[in-house]
Amino acid sequence: MLRAAPPDGSDARGVEFFEKNIRPLLANKCYQCHNRQSKKAKGGLLLDSQEGLLKGGDSGPLVVTGDPDKSLLIKAVRYTDEDLRMPPDGEKLTGAQVADFEVWVKMGAPLPGVQEDKIKANARTHWSFQPVKRPAVPTVKDQTWVQSPVDAFILAKLESKGMQPAQPANKRTLIRRATYDLIGLPPTPEEVTAFVADESPDAFAKVLDRLLASPHYGERWGRHWLDVASYASSDSPYAFTYRDYVIRAFNDDLPYDEFLLQQLAADQLDLGKNQQALAGLGFLTGGRHFDNNIDDTIDDRIDVVTRGLMALSVSCARCHDHKYDPIPTRDYYALHGVFASSIAPDEMPLLGIDPDPKAYAEYLSKHKPLQAKWDDFIHKQEAESLCEKG
Incomplete structure (x- = not known):
């Protein structure tokens, strides 16, 4: 035995x-x-x-x-x-x-x-699975250097090593660092000159506000999320709509919970006039596709979702309970079932506003009765099929 x-x-x-x-x-x-x-x-x-x-x-x-x-x-x-x-x-x-x-x-x-x-x-006691706690702000010797609680943590570590903070950067260096960090581009000579000449106390704050309001901000930082989502412009003719959705979300400062929810279930939300949010579903429908093997395609989606949102290699549980993390195979296949029952439509939804509202309204007036006939036909076929099986 x-x-x-x-x-x-x-x-x-x-x-x-x-x-x-x-x-x-x-x-x-x-x-x-x-x-x-x-x-x-x-x-x-x-x-x-x-x-x-x-x-x-x-x-x-x-x-x-x-x-x-x-x-x-x-x-x-x-x-x-x-x-x-x-x-x-x-x-x-x-x-x-x-x-x-x-x-x-x-x-x-x-x-x-x-x-x-x-x-x-x-695994249950591993630090990564523990609730986030607010630590006590450490006491430091040089209180004048501390401008925020984060500074206190940095300075406490430096002081414990017998080190001192670096000297403040000059204004030319500062605007160069901030511009590259926030929009991924160098500052123009005019922007540098204006910042150097601005002696007001909020001069740097104004630079940051300008950079955060730039459309390049979303382009710069959205790329990191696109990497998480395994985005590729070559995935489909409409892949760019997901890219633009991510850039727009960063530029509009979309709350993180809404950002995730739209990418997982935008078609189940009451979006009102915000139909462009449907493009967020590219998070699920993009990525790798395996012809004639839906299980591998679903496995890739599970991997993208769980690595991207949970930082866990859940796909390891496809063949066996995870060796290190508390993820049993039954949980993997429960999630697999959710994806298996979710099917991308053959015809993509309209995301933007039609440039000719009158023509689009005319199109809808012709399309709706045809769609109704088609739906009625499908329902009848399904009913007949069920009767035959019964």
Whole structure:
């Protein structure tokens, strides 16, 4: 019989061997026919859960630990019995893959049991999963240098190392740094001259306000988010609409929660006249597409969303519970189901204002009755199909 392994010594190495060499093979070659989602798993054997692996199937226990020659699993993958060959249909494993199964059985066929719980317990206490707390502002010796609480943290660290803050930059250096940082472009000679000549106390604040109001601000900082979203202008003829949406969101100072919500579910929001927000869905519909493999496309979307919004590699749980983070495979496929039930329309929505309102109104007057006829036809076809199945 198989057993759940404790997290120590050789068993820990055996569990690592299982996760690295055995579980990926089970996921790629066996889960399709032997999984908990099937109405009836073939041979009564479930291989996508620890319970299923421990129990075995209709033919009995899957493994005799320590003895490959007496194990049904090894007998099946070796193709030595015409009545027991797995995977079927000529998809025989390679010699190296069969050898991995044999090694695993000789090791005692360890499975992640207690070890998984320990990893998850450690993950729950990891600093990155703790609520954000407001720390106490440290006390510093040179209070005159501190202009904000952030300065106090910086100065406290410097003082603890016996260091002093750098001298203030001159005005030419300051405007150059600020302009490059905020809009990614150098200041013009006229802007530098005007700032140097401005002796007012809020001279630098006025420079910052001007830069933040520049359309180049969104172009400069929106690029970082476009990298998170795996944006590419070559993705589709209308990919630019998502790029423009992101730039506009930065320039309009769109609240972060609205920014995320529009990219995840703009089509479910009451947008009113703000139809341009629908372009935010390019966060989901852009990225890589895999022809004839919707699962890989969805996996890429899960990866983009969870890395971008949670800083977690959730896609690792596609084949096995995450080794380090508290993300079980069942959560991955629950999220997979959400994306699988969300389909991009064949005809993209109109985002902008038509340059000829009269012509557009005429178009709508002709389009609406045709659309109604089409919808009625589809509903009738679906009803007839349901009647036939019933």
